[in-house]
């Protein structure tokens with residue numbers, strides 16, 4: 001939903017690293033902990049819409065991939081020198097295809113190198129067909145505390161078009177079992193803007209969903225990704241999709257319906273009630289450190305053991321086979337590690353922080369060491385004043401955030417904000433250079 005990936009490269013354009021004071025006390029505290037993301041790269045079948053980093057396993061190589069995940073987790077945690085891991089997220093691909101033994105072994109290796117509190121949030125993404133009750137129970141015994149079930153739709157026709165391996169009633173059965181085992185800690189993923197989907201059909205899905213769901217819901221507008229079967233069908237004119245106006249209406253209606261049912265719309269795509277927000281995902285949006293383990297996983301952490309002081313944006317090798325070879329020879333499969341400048345980190349915080357209803361607090365902004373406060377940066381901009389006047393953005397004593405109305409059009413707000421950040425940043429650099437040493 002409202003993805004902002006393209007904007008990151010805009011941030012990466014600026015390569016000047018200004019001399020800014022870092023709030024070292026805050027940084028060292030946050031550097032002591034990191035969330036861990038573990039990528040399981042295999043699926044049973046390719047869904048027709050999905051361009052995530054996933055593969056169909058040609059043979060049973062679970063032992064080999066487990067050994068590499070353990071090795072890489074151990075190497076990267078040691079490299080980061082983090083002492084505490086508040087959350088772990090097993091994503092994919094389809095991590096519910098992994099054996100519970102693999103999940104337990106990964107958690108064990110994490111807790112060998114860092115403190116994994118007993119109340120840590122340990123989420124596993126589960127596809128209905130690979131999540132029978134006994135397996136879910138074994139995942140719980142292995143240490144999983146939260147489940148994210150991929151429902152996607154409650155209409156069998158939609159599920160077929162999406163290439164899912166389950167029916168709506170199988171998905172609801174999995175949800176029921178999951179809720180028994182993970183009460184208050186079961187989330188569902190649902191998509192909208194599906195081929196031929198009407199507003200009435202979407203309303204009916206939401207009603208049935210609200211009857212059955214737990215306290216967390218993630219809603220994603222279908223994105224047509226190049227290289228997927230759905231994209232090709234659309235190109236050939238063989239499938240009709242809701243236009244942008246209808247999709248926007250679906251999103252707006254969903255937020256209102258969920259809000260009326262007691263959910264807080266706490267992030268662009270995420271809704272929670274009874275305080276069931278995902279703390280793992282919050283750590284991305286708050287700009288905290290995280291370590292990515294497994295093929296194609298992303299990470300953001302300071303590799304302190306190598307003597308470096310700046311945070312790096314890391315990506316692991318995408319394909320499982322080459323990734324495994326690298327892990328076996330180097331202890332990790334990091335394909336690229338790029339030092340992040342202060343400007344990179346601030347742009348990223350702007351892009352991610354504004355996804356949350358609480359936005360970016362003044363304190364959080366300061367932790368990245370910006371000499372320019374949110375007020376300095378955005379308080380005087382004419383564009384920003386307009387956005388505030390239109391009721392889309394709020395800048396006050398708490399910080400900078402989107403209004404209810406603004407959250408629905410976040411991408412449109414980010415462009416002027418990022419361009420304002422870039423301008424103010426360049427001016428600040430010029431002023432720094434003009435000052436006598």
Ligand SMILES: C[S@@+](CC[C@H](N)C(=O)[O-])C[C@H]1O[C@@H](n2cnc3c(N)ncnc32)[C@H](O)[C@@H]1O
Nearest residue numbers: 049050052092093094125150189220221222223
């Ligand atoms: C990559 S999947 C992994 C979870 C699990 N394999 C599954 O399918 O349920 C994570 C979520 O991303 C969402 N997603 C994947 N591709 C998408 C697309 N093209 N448009 C919108 N949402 C998408 C789906 O809702 C999915 O549940």
Ligand code: SF4
Nearest residue numbers: 043046047050092093
């Ligand atoms: S949506 Fe999930 S199950 Fe489907 S191909 Fe993508 S990662 Fe695999």
